[in-house]
Amino acid sequence: MVLFPMCCILLMFFMLLSCFSLSIKASFNLTLPHQHPHPQIVVDELQWKVNASLSRRELHDQACLTGNPIDDCWRCDPNWAANRQRLADCGVGFGRDALGGKGGQIYIVTDSTDSDPSNPTPGTLRHAVIQDVPLWIVFSDDMTINLKHELIFNSYKTVDGRGANVHVTGNGCITLQHITNVIIHNIHVHDCKPSGNTKIRSSPTQVVARGESDGDGITISSGQKIWIDHCSLYSCTDGLIDVIKGSTGITVSNSYFAKHDKVMLLGHDDGYMDDKGMQVTVAFNHFGKGLVQRMPRGRHGYIHVVNNDYTKWEMYAIGGSAAPTFNSQGNRYTAPSDPNSKEVTKRVDTKESVWSEWNWKTEGDIMVNGAFFVPSGSGSSDQYAKATSQQAKSASQIDQLTMYSGVFGDLRFHHYIYIYFILPFQLSNYI
Template sequence: MRTNVKQHLSTLRTNTVAATGAFAAVGAAAVLFATTLPSAAEEAAPLVGSPVGWAAENGGTTGGEGGETVRVTDGGALADALEQDGPAVIEVEGSIGLSGMNDVASDKTVLGVGSDAEITGGGLNISGSSNVIVQNIAFSGWDDDAINVQEGSTNIWIDHNSFTNGYDGATDVKRESDYVTISWNHYFDHEKTALLGHSDDHTEDVGHLRVSYHHNFFDGTGSRHPRVRFADQVHVFNNYYRGNAEYGVASTMDAGVIVEGNYFEGVDNPTHVGYADSEPGRLVERDNVYDGSGEPEAAGSVPEVPYSYTLDGADSIPGIVSGGAGPGNL
């Protein structure tokens, strides 16, 4: 695993000072020593950490831990690396253009380098895969979905990314996928953010789609934060909703959704029970703040989630989330 960045930088400074002193004493030998130190670029990829919520269950989510690390700077290299068998940490450097949906194999970490890694034009298709992490990347202008989790994919963690100005869903989870955490992402200037459940007719989703959404910033986006079918239990906690035109959370088709400790600001319809032609779901709301927002809808009961987590006070969520969500905030 990558060492702690602060610790490594401290070691780097110490070694650099030692190298400078050695240069005065032994000349060229010190130059050789200094050139073996890690470069600034090699230190730019952040730590991955570990998820909270459903992605920590079912054996946990570690991505490409233990595999090789490869750094990519163009779309062809990224698409090739995503499809390779075996664990790998794929470091995305700079702006990379993709088109369409690009398959992601199991046991991968897709990790943005520094604060300016971005994927434009296309998206990631996590289909029938397990143990995948996507972190610290700005997604924009995708021509289908930005990230599509489907076909029974399990243990997926989508963390500290941003999503804006795409065609369809930003982070969709459907078709019997399970054990997913979506955390610390910034969604803005986009309509459809987080679909959970394929359609009213896809009853195969019953018993699956366990997803945790926490500390995400739904910043002026329109709908689907998330829009849920069949899933049980879905845990939506400590998110910041601001100016969402259509609605915040919708529970339909007997889904079970817990909405707690969130801050809704200027949201006329913070929660729905049932939506459009979909039958009602179950929704428990508690400890939320509704600042200039409408009354929430709630109905039925939902079992408590089996994992441990720390709930921040809802009053503090705007500051915590607006300052911490998105790329570059690890």
């Protein structure tokens, strides 16, 4: 008589435990293996690092301190060139765990040619990025690498352009597909054109047949733990950065974007459900002149847009479809003069009755020249809870946080002069 109710109690307990477990999984939507179950923890951690770096700058009279937690992590070391791999410890946001080639050997690129993508020459960038072992890739000198076809990476690689003026351009440009742990730092990527219908070596033992690429600057497809930092991207055929097909654990930081239409796409298409697990941090970037839209445009995933500087746009800055989450914190949005393009946000091809449920938040953002952000969503669940322990630092610090955006040594004025006047003349020599 006593055993029967006890059995019933145990049965009810395991049923409740099972339901609780399922609800937790549904709540955090663990679609992808590298997806963080509590994105707000990552958001709070980044804000804590920004606040701590700005406080250190106020307390210590060191010219090397900027308040930018990534740069302050390594730039104050006068011997950084002898300890390049420290950079891998400086990541923030969802891509903070990207190791790149940390622990691997230094590979010095000495040859800027790209004559045979199926059998790359030792000493070239293509030969370096396809290797099966972790490598920290640096450059012997300034160089322009005019690609013959897309540059396909293998996992555990860092491309470190510090100390040289490195340009990657030409056909296909950079492809990170089905790989993990890549850092791309301090290079120019520009004027990328479609290519393909050819065979390209993707590892020392494998040559793959490739269809036609879109002409993106950097494509991340089914990639995890990827960090793009201090790059300058402009004037490609399709997107400057595309993150698609279940990629997650991505940070795009300290980069400079200019002279382009579709800047950054985060999500393959509205029907690609694996992108619900996509988590991307967009931080400390400068979105400069001549940009039209997609800064970024998201689908499904969680996108933290923090401490970026937006210098006008032609259509919109933040856009999306298929219910992405946008957490916008401490950015400066400067609207264009066109009275019809003042809105920061755009819900693409979606009725208000639908997008009103999407979680799009603005916190601590500064709106300039009539810019305005239309928020939406209840934000009541834990996944989308508003940060309370670490509030976004005022966007009044944005000049300080983004002053070195893009490739080091290319300050904003020099970017403008180079992209609009010098570069077109240089490229005419390749035609």
